[in-house]
Amino acid sequence: MKTNRAFILLGVLLLVACAGLAASLDRWFMNWAGNRAKDFSPLRIAIGDGQKIFAGQFYRKADVYFHSGMYPSIFDNNESFKTAHIGEDAGATGSKNTGDEENFLGKDRDIIDRFSRNFFPSRHTHLEAGDAPHETSSKELAEGESGEVREILPWLKIAQELDPEEPLTYTVTAYWLRRQMGKPREAELLLREGLKNLPDHPALQFELGRIYFENNRDVARARNIWRHAAATWQRQESAKPEPDRFIQEQILTHLAKLEEQAGNLPQAIDYWQQAGNLMPERAGIPERIKELRQKLAGAKPQP
Amino acid sequence: MKNSLAVAQLVILEMYRRKDFYVLFFLTVLITGLMGSVNFFNDPKVARYLKEICLALIWVCGAFIAIATTARQIPAERESRTIFPLMAKPITRWEVLFGKFLGCWLATCLCLVAFYLFFGIVAVAKEHHWPVGNYFQAWSLHCVMLGVVIGMTLLGSLVLSSVAANITLSVVVTAGILFIGRHLNKVAAQMGEVTGPLVSGLYYAIPHLELFDVRDLIVHNWPLIGWNIWGIAVLYALVYAALLVFTSWLVFRRKSFQ
Numbered sequence: 001m002k003t004n005r006a007f008i009l010l011g012v013l014l015l016v017a018c019a020g021l022a023a024s025l026d027r028w029f030m031n032w033a034g035n036r037a038k039d040f041s042p043l044r045i046a047i048g049d050g051q052k053i054f055a056g057q058f059y060r061k062a063d064v065y066f067h068s069g070m071y072p073s074i075f076d077n078n079e080s081f082k083t084a085h086i087g088e089d090a091g092a093t094g095s096k097n098t099g100d101e102e103n104f105l106g107k108d109r110d111i112i113d114r115f116s117r118n119f120f121p122s123r124h125t126h127l128e129a130g131d132a133p134h135e136t137s138s139k140e141l142a143e144g145e146s147g148e149v150r151e152i153l154p155w156l157k158i159a160q161e162l163d164p165e166e167p168l169t170y171t172v173t174a175y176w177l178r179r180q181m182g183k184p185r186e187a188e189l190l191l192r193e194g195l196k197n198l199p200d201h202p203a204l205q206f207e208l209g210r211i212y213f214e215n216n217r218d219v220a221r222a223r224n225i226w227r228h229a230a231a232t233w234q235r236q237e238s239a240k241p242e243p244d245r246f247i248q249e250q251i252l253t254h255l256a257k258l259e260e261q262a263g264n265l266p267q268a269i270d271y272w273q274q275a276g277n278l279m280p281e282r283a284g285i286p287e288r289i290k291e292l293r294q295k296l297a298g299a300k301p302q303p
Numbered sequence: 304m305k306n307s308l309a310v311a312q313l314v315i316l317e318m319y320r321r322k323d324f325y326v327l328f329f330l331t332v333l334i335t336g337l338m339g340s341v342n343f344f345n346d347p348k349v350a351r352y353l354k355e356i357c358l359a360l361i362w363v364c365g366a367f368i369a370i371a372t373t374a375r376q377i378p379a380e381r382e383s384r385t386i387f388p389l390m391a392k393p394i395t396r397w398e399v400l401f402g403k404f405l406g407c408w409l410a411t412c413l414c415l416v417a418f419y420l421f422f423g424i425v426a427v428a429k430e431h432h433w434p435v436g437n438y439f440q441a442w443s444l445h446c447v448m449l450g451v452v453i454g455m456t457l458l459g460s461l462v463l464s465s466v467a468a469n470i471t472l473s474v475v476v477t478a479g480i481l482f483i484g485r486h487l488n489k490v491a492a493q494m495g496e497v498t499g500p501l502v503s504g505l506y507y508a509i510p511h512l513e514l515f516d517v518r519d520l521i522v523h524n525w526p527l528i529g530w531n532i533w534g535i536a537v538l539y540a541l542v543y544a545a546l547l548v549f550t551s552w553l554v555f556r557r558k559s560f561q
Contacts, residue, residue, distance in 0.1 A: 065351060069519035075486035109488055112511060116485055118532045119444075119514050121525055153343045154352040177344060186344045 043162075055163030062086055062155035062172075066128075069121035072104040080104070085126065086152060090175035092168055092203070094246040127151060128180060149180040160190075170194035171207045184215035202236065203247045205229035209254070219262055226255045249279045256288075265296045306394045307402035314406025315413070318372060324414050327364040331418065334360060335425055350429035351522050357425055358518045361418040362445070366477060368414050369449045373407040373456040374469045377555075386560055396556050400457070404548050407453045412446045419445075434524070440533055441521050447540035448515035452477050454547030455510075461554045480512045510543040 029035055043051055063084040064071040072078050081104060082096035102124035108114035127149045156173040163169065174187035191208045198204060206229050213222035230251045237243035256271035269292050276285040318324065335357045343349050380386040389399060419442045427433045455476065459469040483490070487506035491499045514536055517528065528536075 065523075068523040068525070073486065075483075075489050109492075112507070113485075113488065115532075115535070116511065116514055118528050119517050119520070119536070121519050121523060150343075150346050150349050151351040153346065153349055154341075157343050181344075181346065183344060183346075190344075 052163040052166075055159045055166060055169070058155045058159035058162065059166075059169060059172075060084065062152040062159065065152045065155060066126060066149070067121075068125050068127060070124055076104045077106060078104065086156075086176070087168055087172050089126070089128070090172045090179075091250065092171040092175060092207070149176050152176065160194075164194075164197040167194065167198055167201050167203045170198075171203050174207050174211070178211055178215050184211050187211055200232045200236070202229045202233040202251065203244075205232065206247060206251050206254070209251075213254070213258060219258060223255070223258055223262075226251050226258070230255065245278055249275050249282070252278065260292070265292050268292055269296070304398075306398040307405055310394075310399055310402025311406035311409060314372070314376065314403060315410045318368075318406075318410040318414075323368060323371065324417075327367065328414075328417060328421075331357070331360045331364055332421060335421075339425065339429075348429065350426065353429060354422070354426055355518070355522045357422050358521065361415070361422060362516075362518070364418065365411065365415055365445060365449060366452065366474070369407065369411045369453050370456050370470055370473045370477070372410060373403075373453045374460050374466050374473065376403045376407065376457070377460045378466050381560060390560070397552050400552050400555050401548065404453060404457055404544075404551075407457070408446075408450050411449050411453065415442055415445055415449075430524075434527075436527050437521055440528055441517050444515040444517055444533070444536060444540075447537050447544070448512050450544040451510045451512060451540050451547065454544040454551065458547055458551040458554065461551055461558060477512060480509055481516060482513075484509060484511050484513045510540070515540065 063086050066084075066086045072081055080098040083093060085097075087093040088095045088097065105117070105122060108117065153173065153176070156169055156176075159166070160169045160173065170191055170193075174191050177187040177190065178184040188208065188211050191204050191211070194204045195201065195208075205225050209222045209225035209229065212218040212225060230248065233243075233248045233251065237248065252271050252275035256268045256275065259265070259268035259271060269289055272285055272289045272292070276282070276289070279285075335353065338356050339353050377386075380389065390396075419438060423433060423438055452473065456469060456473045459473055460466070463469045463472065484506075487502055487509075491502035491506060493499075494502055519525075520528070
């Protein structure tokens with residue numbers, strides 16, 4: 001009887017010790033930086049940061065959809081196709097394409113090659129401005145749906161889920177959401193989610209400013225966001241050996257246009273000059289500055 | 304022909320009794336349904352990703368049904384020794400073999416009808432239009448392509464020692480042609496003087512199954528393929544299927560079942 005009691009007490013002691021150890025390990029595990037279980041995503045738990053590799057593939061897949069399936073494979077000539085058109089057309093990234101990227105198929109090599117081109121998309125099209133392979137219906141045009149660019153969204157969403165620290169996915173998705181699909185609210189929410197993952201990222205702030213300027217017509221907020229983005233760029237990028245000049249140039253030119261619209265010509269000239277200093281090879285800036293100076297000179301004599 | 308049709312009917316009945324098709328169809332419906340329920344930026348009209356997933360599942364299931372059904376036809380008859388009473392009947396070996404081919408092909412085509420009907424329902428629910436001509440072309444090209452695959456698997460079932468080896472080889476060859484068949488000549492151009500012509504010869508010799516993969520045209524709503532082009536493609540596949548069945552018969556007529 002005495003022995004049984006000792007066994008029961010020992011069992012209870014072991015159970016309490018197990019529960020205590022589990023509780024303390026759980027607390028440590030939840031605070032551990034390498035804990036993948038925080039996200040409750042099976043994919044993240046399984047492959048961790050490896051999912052970023054797949055994110056790039058899904059971004060590419062979105063570009064394939066943007067071209068209605070006409071896209072170079074690894075066997076085709078990819079020399080001239082360096083930048084995805086969804087990003088280039090969105091103004092989210094500078095282009096490294098040479099302009100003849102639609103000719104990757106080249107001339108047909110043989111009779112099978114010639115015949116096979118009837119069975120896959122072999123004409124370059126974009127899912128925007130009525131450039132879809134089939135004829136756009138009058139109903140679609142009436143609804144303002146000239147393109148079917150919404151079809152790229154699932155792949156961009158997956159790319160963003162897999163790599164939440166890639167700014168390009170947010171800016172490209174936000175651009176197409178607000179520009180072609182009339183969903184500035186969804187675009188803003190997406191960018192704000194992006195800013196949670198990438199705090200103070202100038203590209204995300206720039207795109208957010210575009211929503212306020214182009215969609216919401218809120219000049220004051222757009223100005224504040226872009227000024228903040230320009231300052232952030234200076235802080236984050238200017239010291240880098242190869243800074244992302246494209247985005248700073250975009251911020252400055254948009255700020256210049258905003259000030260022009262607001263009638264603050266000296267400020268606009270200042271932004272154009274900064275943009276010109278940053279990208280001296282960009283044509284049209286000196287002429288624009290000259291034009292604005294003339295306008296300013298013409299406006300000054302009046303009392 | 305009557306005898307071949309009787310054998311084909313048996314194969315179709317066998318397919319009807321087996322659970323393969325039902326399981327695969329249910330899985331396709333389930334996965335497509337789950338993927339269709341995902342919300343992307345509050346836009347219910349996003350459809351192409353769903354069409355692509357559904358068609359990919361149909362292609363995988365179609366290939367599995369065709370290869371698995373065909374690969375076990377002759378070996379199963381041998382193992383269960385039903386080949387002997389079958390041969391004892393007034394039926395030629397050609398009729399048996401052609402009946403097996405026809406049965407597997409018709410059974411697969413029937414399964415594809417169900418799959419493509421489901422695909423059509425999914426597409427019309429999302430896009431509100433039903434391009435019947437395009438779907439017919441996709442289904443018919445898929446069917447004739449699987450005719451070639453069935454012919455290839457039937458030949459494999461007579462040449463290779465086991466069902467597993469035949470299924471594995473058929474899957475590898477089919478997938479290989481589908482993925483790189485179109486590009487073999489480009490690869491050959493980059494190769495040396497000896498291997499280049501070999502790869503180029505292979506390019507001209509293989510049945511170009513990738514021609515029949517018009518999923519991208521369907522997913523992205525491209526216009527119909529010219530009916531003359533479609534006709535040539537169908538004829539191309541039928542010639543290859545006939546060649547493979549004929550080669551299978553050459554092997555089968557000399558085969559000893561002792």
